[in-house]
Amino acid sequence: MPSRSRPRSRSYRRRRGGGSPRRVLLAAAAVVLLASAVGGYLYLQREDADLGICPSQPGPLTFALGARANMPSPELPAALSSLVSSAAEAEQPLVVYRVDGDPSPAVQERFSTTTKAAGPLAEEIKTFTADVLAAMGEIRSVQAEADPLKALRLAARATPAGGTVVLFDSGLQTTAPLDFRGEGMLEADPTEVVASLVAKQAIPELAGRRVILMGLGDVAAPQDQLDPAMRNTVLEIWRAIARAGGAPCVDTLTDPPHANTALTGVRPVSLVKIPKPPLPPVGCGEQRLSNGGDVGFLPGTAELRDPPAARRFLKSYADRFRAVTGEPYIELLGTTARWNTKEEQQRTGKDRAEVVKKILIEYGVPAASITTEGVGSYSKYYRPDKGPEGPLDPAPAAFNRSIIARIVCP
The missing domain is CATH 3.30.1330.60 (OmpA-like domain)
Structure with a gap:
């Protein structure tokens, strides 16, 4: 029988079976190894190939997960689980930090087994992967507001060099030092954002760690939708943060359009005011x-x-x-x-x-x-x-x- 170390966590609950939309949401993170196989539904965009070669295996795997208000709950294929499975096959640790106003660890797992036969081993890994994704699907924010930058920093600290850090969040932070509620932030220059964070010593240490960005700019009511230019600004800001942190490569996972269905049962997050497109004046x-x-x-x-x-x-x-x-x-x-x-x-x-x-x-x-x-x-x-x-x-x-x-x- 496999043994799994499960440090105590405030929100971790093992649960088998079922298939809630939120549960399969986390499974989408695994698409980074299978992106080309999903026929245009999802695709992976490689950034900064000149900075280094992304590893073929995730190594130690850490998520910063935005299980919070003002984010959608997309229904994505549950089969996309190869990232978690690969970490399990290599018996690498897997940690999930929740993104809220005061991020904290929510899931900590590591697969190990004495089984040698390929068939039974594959089944154990499959069961382990499903259990982990189910546990991730139960995560909910416990503090008001959102601080994905701190969650990314904590995830980076928990990930040794050679590992993979996944930020799965809309990216619309509502706390200092990266508060998107400030007027002008959705049109900010990413290099100036990074310079400001460097001065405040707020850049995560990501040297030697692969970074995967998911869900950036993806919001749900009552948060107003971002136009393409704003979504791109949010994405470029987080790319710039990852690069400034020394990440040797930055991958971006883009998903298809989804229903604007908000995640429920979470702590409140302030709305980011979306500038309206200017209309030529009538008269003077x-x-x-x-x-x-x-x-x-x-x-x-x-x-x-x-x-x-x-x-x-x-x-x-x-x-x-x-x-x-x-x-x-x-x-x-x-x-x-x-x-x-x-x-x-x-x-x-x-x-x-x-x-x-x-x-x-x-x-x-x-x-x-x-x-x-x-x-x-x-x-x-x-x-x-x-x-x-x-x-x-x-x-x-x-x-x-x-x-x-x-x-x-x-």
């Missing part, structure tokens, strides 16, 4: 064109990040402007984070405003009806972002990068 007024939105620019440049998206928005803006009666005009102010000199900030802001002006002219707005100015971080729109003395606070720094478009009616 001003609005902020976020650098993380349609009219956004590549870092430090006046080059549009997504020219087709910017043109679509600015065409509708020009159409609305031409419908205003009287003699209106447009003021474009380019704002920036407080970095580099005042003159450089103003020059960058001015250059970006000129790019917007040029497109508006192409869509029929008279050049004489548009004024441009680069104000950098020196205007009433500036929010303190800790620049230039230290690492920028990523949320207000992102908010500060914008074009203020104002239709003025004399």
Whole structure:
């Protein structure tokens, strides 16, 4: 008979049989070894292959699992269990940390056996894997809010070099030092996020450990859905954190669309406010064109990040402007984070405003009806972002990068 060491845990309960949606959710983690075999349902995206070769075996295996509010409970194929099975075959330890406001270990297991015959051994591993996944499926948050960064740090500490760390969470942290509730955080620069965390000594130590990211940006009601750009920002932030921690390779598991069914029986988590796409004003007024939105620019440049998206928005803006009666005009102010000199900030802001002006002219707005100015971080729109003395606070720094478009009616 196999023996399994099971350190005591507040939430661990062995349970056989059945197949709740939450139980099979954790089985999805195993898809990292079988991703190519599921016919487009799930796929694995390899990042940073130049930093090292991912091991073919998971080694010691640790999860940081977001069994918490505002996350969906997707029904994924329970057969995707090869990651846990591989750890069992190698008799490697398996630990699961729950992601909540104060992460803690929830499951600790290790398979061992004296069985030598291939058939009985395979059955023991199969039973062990099912039991572990069932136990993981019973995990629920016990503290309010969400701190996946701490859970990842704890998981990394519990995983020796050569092991695998899996972060399975939406990534929308609601506690310091990575609070996504801050306005601008969903458009933050990942490099600035990492610099801020480095200054606070909050980067997990991941050197020599494979990292697998799952479920990032995946949310459920009452949390509003993220648009593709926001989901990508969340994903890039966590990739950057893993890379900064020294992970030799970072894998991303992407799943198919799912029902927006929230996990129940969990502690509350604050909502992250999702910025609404700007709509061209009806009549006169001003609005902020976020650098993380349609009219956004590549870092430090006046080059549009997504020219087709910017043109679509600015065409509708020009159409609305031409419908205003009287003699209106447009003021474009380019704002920036407080970095580099005042003159450089103003020059960058001015250059970006000129790019917007040029497109508006192409869509029929008279050049004489548009004024441009680069104000950098020196205007009433500036929010303190800790620049230039230290690492920028990523949320207000992102908010500060914008074009203020104002239709003025004399």
